[in-house]
Amino acid sequence: MSNQSDHQHTIPFPILIGDIGGTNARFAILVDAYAEPKQFPTLATADFATIDDAIQAGVLDKTAVQPRSAILAVAGPVKGDEIDLTNCDWVVRPHDLIAHLGFDEVVVINDFEAQALAAASLEAEHLQQIGGGEILPSASRVVVGPGTGLGVAGLVHARHTWFPVPGEGGHIDVGPRTERDYDLFPHYETIGGRVSAEQLLCGRGLMNIYLAVCKVGGMEMRAANPSEVTTTGLDGSDAAATETLSLFATYLGRVAGDLALIFMARGGVYLAGGISQKIIPALKRPEFRQAFEDKAPHGAILKSIPTFVVTHPLAALSGMAAYARTPVRFGVATEGRRWKA
Numbered sequence: 529m530s531n532q533s534d535h536q537h538t539i540p541f542p543i544l545i546g547d548i549g550g551t552n553a554r555f556a557i558l559v560d561a562y563a564e565p566k567q568f569p570t571l572a573t574a575d576f577a578t579i580d581d582a583i584q585a586g587v588l589d590k591t592a593v594q595p596r597s598a599i600l601a602v603a604g605p606v607k608g609d610e611i612d613l614t615n616c617d618w619v620v621r622p623h624d625l626i627a628h629l630g631f632d633e634v635v636v637i638n639d640f641e642a643q644a645l646a647a648a649s650l651e652a653e654h655l656q657q658i659g660g661g662e663i664l665p666s667a668s669r670v671v672v673g674p675g676t677g678l679g680v681a682g683l684v685h686a687r688h689t690w691f692p693v694p695g696e697g698g699h700i701d702v703g704p705r706t707e708r709d710y711d712l713f714p715h716y717e718t719i720g721g722r723v724s725a726e727q728l729l730c731g732r733g734l735m736n737i738y739l740a741v742c743k744v745g746g747m748e749m750r751a752a753n754p755s756e757v758t759t760t761g762l763d764g765s766d767a768a769a770t771e772t773l774s775l776f777a778t779y780l781g782r783v784a785g786d787l788a789l790i791f792m793a794r795g796g797v798y799l800a801g802g803i804s805q806k807i808i809p810a811l812k813r814p815e816f817r818q819a820f821e822d823k824a825p826h827g828a829i830l831k832s833i834p835t836f837v838v839t840h841p842l843a844a845l846s847g848m849a850a851y852a853r854t855p856v857r858f859g860v861a862t863e864g865r866r867w868k869a
């Protein structure tokens with residue numbers, strides 16, 4: 529493993545960039561610092577036994593460009609030479625990637641660190657604001673993303689540089705607040721006895737809430753998966769699904785508000801992950817912002833902080849591309865996360 533301490537290194541082009549989630553893997557190649565990324569079709573992680581197979585079949589077999597470097601963003605903490613992905617079976621072994629796929633250099637970062645890089649560089653056309661508030665430029669930002677899991681990262685600006693702050697913030701506790709919560713919380717599936725944020729705010733979390741709503745209300749479970757909950761919740765054809773979306777928006781607002789307080793995120797809170805952009809109409813209803821601002825004694829601060837849904841279809845890749853082009857703009861720590869041939 530490299531002991532390189534300089535986070536302002538350059539990464540040799542062409543660069544393969546990859547966003548590896550629990551369900552989907554998305555790849556692109558940056559030929560040089562100026563060209564648009566060459567994107568490849570999104571792959572389902574379940575379709576490939578290893579990440580090496582996925583890169584070979586999904587990228588290298590489909591182009592004549594041989595990337596010299598790879599920057600991979602993975603769902604899970606990056607430590608050691610074998611990186612286990614939290615919500616899928618792949619293990620990233622950078623030494624193997626270098627040996628088998630011909631890279632000179634591999635950098636591995638956390639997937640929400642990549643989302644944070646995107647939050648520093650996305651244009652307004654890729655953001656949909658929910659509620660009021662205005663971005664204070666150069667103030668801290670937070671990314672919260674419900675997808676297969678719940679990812680969280682901070683973004684801090686100092687010395688003319690954006691520093692992504694990766695963490696495991698999706699695993700903080702969520703507590704009951706309203707009378708309805710006190711009815712439902714005993715029915716939520718826990719992890720180690722806790723209702724962590726990720727128990728509620730991801731695809732599995734949507735089903736967890738839906739199950740509890742149906743159980744407490746003595747209703748039949750008509751939706752069989754998160755996407756059906758979303759569809760029938762938004763069109764109003766299933767009352768339990770509609771309440772599930774309302775609760776999901778409330779809990780997301782509650783957690784996003786807590787994270788905004790922790791980071792004093794006057795630069796905004798950015799809702800990423802696969803689910804946020806699919807439930808924009810539910811997030812536009814009052815519950816999300818009300819829960820976000822319901823933070824006495826600091827309600828006034830929260831009111832001033834803007835919240836956005838990231839609508840860019842490949843936001844993490846766009847953040848990684850910005851980093852790959854000009855690493856000097858970003859304080860991405862590569863110590864222990866950069867491997868060379």
Ligand SMILES: Nc1ncnc2c1ncn2[C@@H]1O[C@H](COP(=O)(O)OP(=O)(O)OP(=O)(O)O)[C@@H](O)[C@H]1O
Nearest residue numbers: 549550551552675676677731754755758801802806
């Ligand atoms: N229309 C929908 N409404 C709600 N949830 C959905 C919908 N479609 C897919 N999902 C859920 O979204 C999750 C996949 O999210 P995402 O697209 O962010 O994947 P990912 O990038 O692999 O996730 P992660 O980065 O969190 O591991 C799955 O749990 C899936 O069931």
